[in-house]
Amino acid sequence: MRFPFPPILIYALRRLLQAVPVVILIMIGTFLLLKLAPGDTVDALVGDMGGADADFIARLRAEYGLDQPVWVQLWRYMTKLATFDFGWSFVYEQPVSTVLMDRLGTTLLLMATSLSIAFTVGTALGAIAARRAYSATDNLISVLGLVFYATPSFFLSLMMMLLFSVKLGWLPVGGIKTIAGFYTGWDHVIDVAKHLIMPTAALSLIYLSFYLRLMRASVLEVADLDYVRTARAKGAGEMRLMIHHIMRNALLPVVTLLGLQFSTVLGGSVVVETIFTLPGLGQLAYQAVVQRDMNTLMGIIFLCALIVVVVNFLTDLLYARLDSRIELA
Amino acid sequence: MTSYFRSLGLALAAAGALTTASAVAQAEEVQKGGTVVVQMKGEQRILNPGLRASTGVYYITGKIMEPLIDKSYEGYEPVLATDWSSSDDGLHITLKLREGVNWHDGKPFTCDDVAFSAMELWKKLLNYSSALQANLESVDCPDPHTAVFNYSKPMPMDLFLAAMPDLGHPVPKHLYEGTDILKNKYNTAPVGTGPFKFVEYQRGQYVMAVKNDDYWREGYPYLDRIVWRFINDKSAAAAALESGEVQESGFIGISMADIERLSKDDRFDVGTMGYENNVAHSTVEFNHRNPILADLKVRQAMYHGLDIDYAIKTIMRGYAKPGRGPIPTAGGANYTDQVPTYAYDPELAKKMLDEAGYPVKDDGYRFHLRHRPAPWGEYTQLWAEYYAQAMKEIGIDVEILTNDAPGFLKGVYRDHDFDTANGWHQFRSDPAVSTMVWLRSGQPEGTPWTNQFGWKDAEIDQMIDDAASELDPAKRAEMYHTIQAKAMEELPVIFAIEHPFISVTSKKLHNHHNTPRWNSSSWYDLWIEQ
Numbered sequence: 001m002r003f004p005f006p007p008i009l010i011y012a013l014r015r016l017l018q019a020v021p022v023v024i025l026i027m028i029g030t031f032l033l034l035k036l037a038p039g040d041t042v043d044a045l046v047g048d049m050g051g052a053d054a055d056f057i058a059r060l061r062a063e064y065g066l067d068q069p070v071w072v073q074l075w076r077y078m079t080k081l082a083t084f085d086f087g088w089s090f091v092y093e094q095p096v097s098t099v100l101m102d103r104l105g106t107t108l109l110l111m112a113t114s115l116s117i118a119f120t121v122g123t124a125l126g127a128i129a130a131r132r133a134y135s136a137t138d139n140l141i142s143v144l145g146l147v148f149y150a151t152p153s154f155f156l157s158l159m160m161m162l163l164f165s166v167k168l169g170w171l172p173v174g175g176i177k178t179i180a181g182f183y184t185g186w187d188h189v190i191d192v193a194k195h196l197i198m199p200t201a202a203l204s205l206i207y208l209s210f211y212l213r214l215m216r217a218s219v220l221e222v223a224d225l226d227y228v229r230t231a232r233a234k235g236a237g238e239m240r241l242m243i244h245h246i247m248r249n250a251l252l253p254v255v256t257l258l259g260l261q262f263s264t265v266l267g268g269s270v271v272v273e274t275i276f277t278l279p280g281l282g283q284l285a286y287q288a289v290v291q292r293d294m295n296t297l298m299g300i301i302f303l304c305a306l307i308v309v310v311v312n313f314l315t316d317l318l319y320a321r322l323d324s325r326i327e328l329a
Numbered sequence: 330m331t332s333y334f335r336s337l338g339l340a341l342a343a344a345g346a347l348t349t350a351s352a353v354a355q356a357e358e359v360q361k362g363g364t365v366v367v368q369m370k371g372e373q374r375i376l377n378p379g380l381r382a383s384t385g386v387y388y389i390t391g392k393i394m395e396p397l398i399d400k401s402y403e404g405y406e407p408v409l410a411t412d413w414s415s416s417d418d419g420l421h422i423t424l425k426l427r428e429g430v431n432w433h434d435g436k437p438f439t440c441d442d443v444a445f446s447a448m449e450l451w452k453k454l455l456n457y458s459s460a461l462q463a464n465l466e467s468v469d470c471p472d473p474h475t476a477v478f479n480y481s482k483p484m485p486m487d488l489f490l491a492a493m494p495d496l497g498h499p500v501p502k503h504l505y506e507g508t509d510i511l512k513n514k515y516n517t518a519p520v521g522t523g524p525f526k527f528v529e530y531q532r533g534q535y536v537m538a539v540k541n542d543d544y545w546r547e548g549y550p551y552l553d554r555i556v557w558r559f560i561n562d563k564s565a566a567a568a569a570l571e572s573g574e575v576q577e578s579g580f581i582g583i584s585m586a587d588i589e590r591l592s593k594d595d596r597f598d599v600g601t602m603g604y605e606n607n608v609a610h611s612t613v614e615f616n617h618r619n620p621i622l623a624d625l626k627v628r629q630a631m632y633h634g635l636d637i638d639y640a641i642k643t644i645m646r647g648y649a650k651p652g653r654g655p656i657p658t659a660g661g662a663n664y665t666d667q668v669p670t671y672a673y674d675p676e677l678a679k680k681m682l683d684e685a686g687y688p689v690k691d692d693g694y695r696f697h698l699r700h701r702p703a704p705w706g707e708y709t710q711l712w713a714e715y716y717a718q719a720m721k722e723i724g725i726d727v728e729i730l731t732n733d734a735p736g737f738l739k740g741v742y743r744d745h746d747f748d749t750a751n752g753w754h755q756f757r758s759d760p761a762v763s764t765m766v767w768l769r770s771g772q773p774e775g776t777p778w779t780n781q782f783g784w785k786d787a788e789i790d791q792m793i794d795d796a797a798s799e800l801d802p803a804k805r806a807e808m809y810h811t812i813q814a815k816a817m818e819e820l821p822v823i824f825a826i827e828h829p830f831i832s833v834t835s836k837k838l839h840n841h842h843n844t845p846r847w848n849s850s851s852w853y854d855l856w857i858e859q
Contacts, residue, residue, distance in 0.1 A: 037735070037736065038735065038739045038740060039732075039733075039734070039736045039737070039740075040739075041735070043734070043735035043736075043738040043739050043743075043777075044734055044735040044738075045374060046777050047734040047735065047737075047738050047777065048371065048373075048374065048383060048734075052456035052457075052777070053459050053773065054772075054773030054774070054775065054776045055459075056454070056456060056459065057775065057776065091372070092532055093512075093517055094532075099532065102532065103533070158565070158568075161564075161565065162568065166568050166572050172572075172574065173568050173569040173574050174560060174565055176534065179366070179535050179537065179556050179558065180364050180366075180537065180554055180556055274561060274562055275562045275564075275565050277533070277558070277559060277560050277561070277565065279531065279532065279533035279534045283533055284533060287372060287533070290733060291372075292735045
């Protein structure tokens with residue numbers, strides 16, 4: 001070994017280097033794609049204002065650099081990005097980095113809770129369903145999974161809102177906290193948690209059904225393999241058999257899905273955050289598209305690309321941990 | 330009921346029975362304090378009405394910053410200006426300013442603020458206002474509470490007054506002078522003289538303002554706090570109203586179906602009251618560069634093909650009237666209904682199209698049009714769909730090209746890439762500062778909501794220019810009647826439906842929608858049942 005580093009570090013370094021061209025390509029691609037959308041942020045702004053005169057419009061375009069050719073705009077943007085300068089948001093009149101950091105927490109909180117609920121509950125239910133395959137329990141779980149799978153999250157969100165907020169009055173309609181409630185300490189934590197119940201449920205149920213269905217199929221497959229029969233012949237109890245021999249192997253495809261879906265959850269959060277008016281990246285992205293806020297949108301995409309690259313790296317590490325035959329190379 | 334109380338109160342007070350009079354006053358039982366939560370559809374980029382003329386901006390900042398003059402149902406109401414007069418030649422307008430008014434940071438409000446705002450913001454930077462104040466030469470301050478506006482061409486007093494409630498918001502000079510005005514931090518943290526003081530703007534969530542204890546109207550405001558919550562999803566907004574989290578949703582913030590449903594719910598007041606100054610027209614706009622549409626007979630036939638009453642009933646749920654040209658009924662003296670109209674008559678429409686030389690061809694249509702609908706809410710889309718359907722009846726194929734706002738504005742106003750378009754356009758108190766830009770040719774290329782339709786009529790242009798500087802209100806009104814009739818005859822644009830906006834308001838609110846531009850006004854007398 002020529003390098004005095006542990007192999008995992010070398011692996012990480014190589015993955016990092018591989019990520020750079022990927023991110024650059026993503027950024028250039030999205031920049032050009034966004035430029036293909038008709039209209040720019042000045043059109044959107046003037047639309048919001050209900051009209052403006054020609055001088056005003058020309059002055060804004062010049063100020064925002066939109067009077068330059070696309071290639072110049074792209075070059076300017078990429079050179080700034082190379083120094084991690086995300087530029088200025090003309091919609092929020094703040095640096096894009098400030099806007100992003102304000103929103104990142106909410107989205108990560110929403111994603112982390114939704115995905116962990118979806119993953120733990122989904123795999124557990126899937127495993128139970130597989131162990132009792134074709135029984136009443138299995139049927140119930142499978143039907144539930146299918147219903148969640150088939151229900152779009154916006155519909156689920158609105159139905160929950162109708163039931164729990166309008167009819168029952170238990171949960172707040174939207175937002176991240178009670179405005180003008182001025183809660184502090186634990187009251188604040190409980191307040192935020194109450195606001196997150198419905199969005200988390202809406203976002204996690206659909207993914208829960210993915211994991212459930214995949215885990216059920218995977219457990220059924222693994223349970224028939226030779227080494228499980230061997231373990232059973234050696235006298236391993238059902239519990240030990242399930243946890244040590246079946247689950248660990250059945251989890252591999254589910255973990256793959258977890259890594260892949262991290263990015264789709266980001267997409268799903270656009271809908272849920274917009275309906276529940278949660279100040280997260282998803283809602284920000286939607287607004288940024290509507291307002292043609294290029295810098296903010298590019299910042300979000302950059303951040304999401306980074307998150308996905310990191311998550312994929314972690315997934316690979318997790319593979320190696322779950323199945324020692326997989327080597328990091 | 331109220332008028333009975335009022336006259337009773339007057340009679341008793343006149344009789345000197347003061348104790349009884351105060352008992353009558355208590356029948357209103359004003360409750361002080363409390364928070365009102367308002368739904369907003371779109372996020373606002375900046376919160377400075379001196380820089381952005383837009384109802385979204387007034388909806389928030391109207392409570393924080395005040396105009397010189399506002400409008401009530403009785404007429405113009407003195408706010409920061411107490412008195413106004415014009416010289417005989419119309420070149421000088423003198424305003425007396427209110428004394429003893431302080432900005433929220435404690436500095437006094439004086440003529441310097443008005444002069445600075447007028448010259449640096451209203452004349453140079455404020456949309457709509459830069460056209461209005463184009464001839465403003467200077468603003469003199471003979472004393473701290475007198476402002477004299479000097480114009481190089483006569484400025485009609487009624488035009489000036491009509492514009493002031495929207496386009497007359499002063500900003501504090503001491504916070505703006507010597508800064509880059511467009512980038513000034515107070516553009517998103519407004520400092521005004523209004524009944525409420527700005528607290529914070531949490532992007533994507535809310536704007537909050539609290540009671541101004543130093544407000545110049547003694548004893549006001551009643552509320553402790555106003556919160557504007559940004560809820561873009563219409564169904565979620567309706568749920569927020571129903572669950573009581575939000576008490577007011579203005580400017581048609583929820584779907585028409587929900588508006589109709591909540592109008593039958595006794596927890597809400599639903600209606601168009603308080604929007605008399607914010608009336609809009611749903612339109613059909615023609616690209617006159619298309620030779621087919623340049624034919625007057627075709628445009629008239631198309632108007633005959635539209636069943637306006639049906640559209641009002643089904644799309645606007647009855648909250649509208651048929652349009653009568655570029656000036657709505659809310660235009661006051663400048664409005665007339667003595668104009669040519671086009672009754673729904675598809676057979677006549679077909680006959681006219683045949684006569685114009687566009688018979689039905691082999692594919693079943695007379696001709697094909699590409700239509701761009703404005704994405705301004707549900708009813709605008711529905712109106713586009715109805716229009717396409719109605720045109721099909723008379724043998725015109727309309728292909729709808731849907732875009733979001735920036736795409737629509739670019740397609741219609743910058744690229745002129747359309748045959749017909751539809752949208753709605755607000756009438757802003759006076760035709761000279763609003764709908765006339767629809768008819769006047771020579772608008773700078775690419776300016777949204779102006780005549781980018783390739784329509785040019787020297788006679789109308791001349792009439793518009795003359796009316797804008799006519800000082801005699803009666804003569805001016807007459808000129809606008811002529812323009813209105815001519816516009817209905819020539820149909821450069823079909824001003825099909827006149828409609829105010831609609832509010833859904835919780836009945837817990839009192840003194841709401843009591844001025845013609847209530848959602849933009851200061852809400853100093855609004856109170857809420859606790």
